[in-house]
Amino acid sequence: MVPTIFYAACAIAAAGLTLLLMQSGRKFRMGATILGLAGIAWILVIVVQTIPTPASDIGPLGLMILCAFVSVASAVRVITHHRPVFCALYFVLVVVSGAAIYVLLSAEFVAFSLVIVYAGAILITYLFVLMLAQQSPADIGSADAVDYDRIAREPAGAVIAGFVLIAVLGGSIFSVSEQKAESILDQNRAIRQGWGDLSMMPKLLLEQARRTDLTVTAVVARTDGQMIAVQTDHSAIISVERAGQMTPSDLTLAPSLLPDNTSRVGMALVTRFPVSLELAGIILLMAMFGAVVLARKQTDIADDDRRALAGLGKVMDGSQSSQGKANR
């Protein structure tokens, strides 16, 4: 029964999006917007109803639904707006509300790097290219955009394909909810992993131990060979040497001393994915080479033409000028 209602909600959202994309749909713009928003709201209501939320999570849930509306509505504006610069600016809104959702999902480091990299770097590149590939001056002053920005290609087919995908994905969400997704949420596992990460960071471990007890001089391995023993109340016991004491003694660390998100992401990057980190560097280097090569071809032609215009062709020797021709 629930999937049928879900498919109906998908159909309503799809109809709204199709009307927004179609050229003739501009007359029904307000109605199409309301239709699309209602469909999206209905999808979200079904998802929230299917997966039970404890009363303590109503605050995050409300914030996330707010972010959901902002990001989905601005994503729709990205694909429906007629002016490319506004599309890019709406994409910034998608990124910012996406970062807010990341913070709600306690991924703070990725949230801020998303804003810096996407809104700060990638979108600026897009805006620069949009300005480089500017329309002719006559079009800028006119009220409407050029044809290829105004008329969508096969909106109905594309929207149907997309929302069939949504319906299939939604069906999988329902099957997950039947298997009690909450049982996977294991607080103890996260705590153990957090303390395990801390035991791999000796400097931070000593710092946290000194924050608990100022007389600590060194953290040593416990008698069972491990650095940290996790207690059932989520605190941890470590073995430390104190100033003026010859034998190591125990020290209890409170759960508030667990490493934060940034330390854990950094630790995972260098201990679990070092090869991927190097490969990411290589990808960035290759992209830089590629961009330089693509840009350089143009300057070669320009230089060649300028030399020819200035009558410098005789000065250059034959091999260089033939190389310039080959570059064309």
Place this chain on the structure above:
Amino acid sequence: MNQELSSGFTIAANAPIAVALAISALLFVIGLVGFLCRRNMIIMFLCTELMFQGAALAMIAFARLRMDVSGQVFVIFILTVAAAEAALALALVVLLYRKRETLSADAWSDLGES
């Protein structure tokens, strides 16, 4: 569950992950529809970035579900690939624009074996 725990997962133990997954599916599909519908080459690449956003949001939601930072690390790699892709794709778009003096993808529909 516990607000005071700062294990890298701070806000609540049962945050609404399903809503995040729904948003990620919607963002991905809207990006897909935009890629199929729009004719402007730059906007088509912008729509692929929308699809990246949807995939990254799903990664973050599942990282939250499994209480594991691997998903967040993967999103950092997605950011890297998206930056590289934007640099290369936009350089190509500028080259194509100089050849045909238009951003319309339809201007290149005559490509093929001939």
